[in-house]
Amino acid sequence: MGQNTMTAAELDFRAEVRDWLRMALPPGWGPELRPAKTFAERMEEGKLWQRKVYEGGFGGLGVPVEYGGRPATATQKVIFAEECARARAPEPADIAGEFILAPTLLAMATEEQKQRFLPPIVRGEVTWCETFSEPDNGSDMANIQCRGVVEGDELVVNGRKRWNSMAQHSEWTMLLCRTGEPDSRSRGITFALVNLSTPGIRIEQMPMLTGDTRETEVFWDGARVPMDNVLGAVNEGWxxxxxxxxxxxxxxxxxxxxxxxxxxxxxxxxxxxxxxxxxxxxxxxxxxxxxxxxxxxxxxxxxxxxxxxxxxxxxxxxxxxxxxxxxxxxxxxxxxxxxxxxxxxxxxxxxxxxxxxxxxxxxxxxxxxxxxxxxxxxxxxxxxxxxxxxxxxxxxxx
Ligand SMILES: Cc1cc2nc3c(=O)[nH]c(=O)nc-3n(C[C@H](O)[C@H](O)[C@H](O)COP(=O)(O)OP(=O)(O)OC[C@H]3O[C@@H](n4cnc5c(N)ncnc54)[C@H](O)[C@@H]3O)c2cc1C
CATH class of the missing domain: 1.20.140.10 (Butyryl-CoA Dehydrogenase, subunit A, domain 3)
Structure with a gap:
């Protein structure tokens, strides 16, 4: 961000972040860093770092205080990212929770869901991933076939997801499954928030060019998800x-x-x-x-x-x-x-x-x-x- 386009509050915020980073960076992090570590080691560092960010008062920038966050403009969020990049701070592990799910929850979730899911994300206590893509459905997401059937107060999920980044390092996932007719396209998809320790979920590592243990396939075999975890209504997940x-x-x-x-x-x-x-x-x-x-x-x-x-x-x-x-x-x-x-x-x-x-x-x-x-x-x-x-x-x- 150009300094001359920033407000006094934003300039103060930059100074605050810079001061904090000077004393908060873990040993071994800084200008000389090259990520020679394994992916699992980098994830662990990212998890420790996101908790430190919260303890430093910078968790949940832009998330309302009632959910544990700190009010921040979009510019302040960029300032925080710029200063972290400049200081070569570790990357937070929970990019999916903090940057993808939190804004989605704020836009779409019930009050009860916001109270339940946002604070742990803000505090850096959890790691989320995304299970949307399937072996035959990536670009054409409206064609998702992983099946969800409502049984009482549970959604029973069967199917297979592919290219699910960091699933083996995460506790929760955002799931898209088909609850409508097979050809209902975007009108028959449900969005659910699923704990990955649910029985019936199996995660397998996918090999990568880099050797990183980053990508996975996730198999769903009768996994039962509480209906309280459906975001929006059934068939309206699109x-x-x-x-x-x-x-x-x-x-x-x-x-x-x-x-x-x-x-x-x-x-x-x-x-x-x-x-x-x-x-x-x-x-x-x-x-x-x-x-x-x-x-x-x-x-x-x-x-x-x-x-x-x-x-x-x-x-x-x-x-x-x-x-x-x-x-x-x-x-x-x-x-x-x-x-x-x-x-x-x-x-x-x-x-x-x-x-x-x-x-x-x-x-x-x-x-x-x-x-x-x-x-x-x-x-x-x-x-x-x-x-x-x-x-x-x-x-x-x-
Ligand atoms: C490293 C990595 C991480 C990923 N992480 C996740 C994740 O965390 N969660 C998740 O759910 N998914 C994830 N994905 C999956 C990713 O979203 C899909 O791979 C992507 O959307 C493409 O889908 P596909 O692989 O099925 O390819 P396809 O959709 O089969 O596409 C094959 C080729 O056809 C082209 N193509 C397809 N449709 C059109 C069209 N209409 N017009 C023009 N060209 C077209 C594509 O551009 C591509 O070149 C990840 C993928 C990678 C590689």
Missing amino acids: RAAMVTLTTQRAIGTAVLVPRASVMVEDLVELAARTRIGGRPAIEDPVIRDGIARCAIDVAALRRTGERAMAASALGRPVGPEVSIAKLHWSESEQRMQRLAVEMLGLRGLLTRDDEAAVDEGFWAHYWLWTHALTIHSGTSEIQRNIIAERVLGLPVKR
């Missing part, structure tokens, strides 16, 4: 799902753009200590052009974020325009990491198991991970469809 997906795509602005800014600084630093043809890479015109392109990408993303925040300050809900940000940040991150790996040559491909790897394999690891960014939360093709149809108003292609 609206909540749309709030969730829109919020998910907006995360880029809140969390990832500040991190991308720091990544541009890292690229400059990497180029200064890497040699190409006997000279520092930073003197190579192709590398310089590449870094300039990344810096322009990030600047444009920040402006897009500021536009969204200005709209939110005027009370306008986040809409399909978040697809522009999602498309742009995911593709920019890929360009950045490709540039780093190209700059490093063959050594850039070595992973953390190899002694000769640069920065303990950080660049190779992150480059491999960025391939997922244009797929999860809706692929680039789907974002382009949304932009064409719902932002630009172009004819819908059938």
Whole structure:
């Protein structure tokens, strides 16, 4: 956020966050960090960090005080993310709960559900995941087939979900299941909040290019979910799902753009200590052009974020325009990491198991991970469809 566009309260908030971060960062975190740790270790650190954030008074920014949160503008939320990125603080483990579910609960849940589910998220006591996608239904979410049948005061769930990030590290999940007729599309879907320790739920690890234990498949075999955990009404989960997906795509602005800014600084630093043809890479015109392109990408993303925040300050809900940000940040991150790996040559491909790897394999690891960014939360093709149809108003292609 540009300093000159901020209010005095926002500037004070930035100073408060900076002061707190100076004393709160766990040992070993800071400017030199490279994530050579395993995914499970990073999740554990993320869980400890989110509790520290709450104890520091920054839990649940933007969540009303009656649910344990702290009032904050959208700009203050970005300031918090920017300062954490700048200080290279750990990533919170519960991105799904804090950034995706909490706004959905505030928009859609009953008072009783808000009282029950929001405070543990704010206090950083739980980790949530999302079980929407299925082996045959990713982009076409309205075609979900995992079955939910209402029996008394329970929803009985049978089916299979795939690509469920962090399910094995989470306690709860947001579930979409079909309660209507098989061909009822978006009119027959129910959104439920499910404790993953419920009998009848089995989680299996999926292999990933990076070696991270991040993705899972979740099998549902007669899992019984209390009807009190249904968000909105039975067969009316589509609206909540749309709030969730829109919020998910907006995360880029809140969390990832500040991190991308720091990544541009890292690229400059990497180029200064890497040699190409006997000279520092930073003197190579192709590398310089590449870094300039990344810096322009990030600047444009920040402006897009500021536009969204200005709209939110005027009370306008986040809409399909978040697809522009999602498309742009995911593709920019890929360009950045490709540039780093190209700059490093063959050594850039070595992973953390190899002694000769640069920065303990950080660049190779992150480059491999960025391939997922244009797929999860809706692929680039789907974002382009949304932009064409719902932002630009172009004819819908059938
Ligand atoms: C790392 C990672 C993490 C994920 N995390 C989660 C999670 O936590 N929870 C969850 O529920 N899901 C998650 N997903 C699943 C993700 O949302 C889906 O993979 C994604 O929506 C694409 O669905 P699909 O894999 O079924 O591909 P498909 O929908 O089969 O698409 C295949 C290809 O066809 C293209 N395509 C499909 N439809 C159209 C169209 N109408 N127009 C143009 N092109 C089209 C797609 O862009 C893609 O290139 C994750 C995926 C990944 C890779």
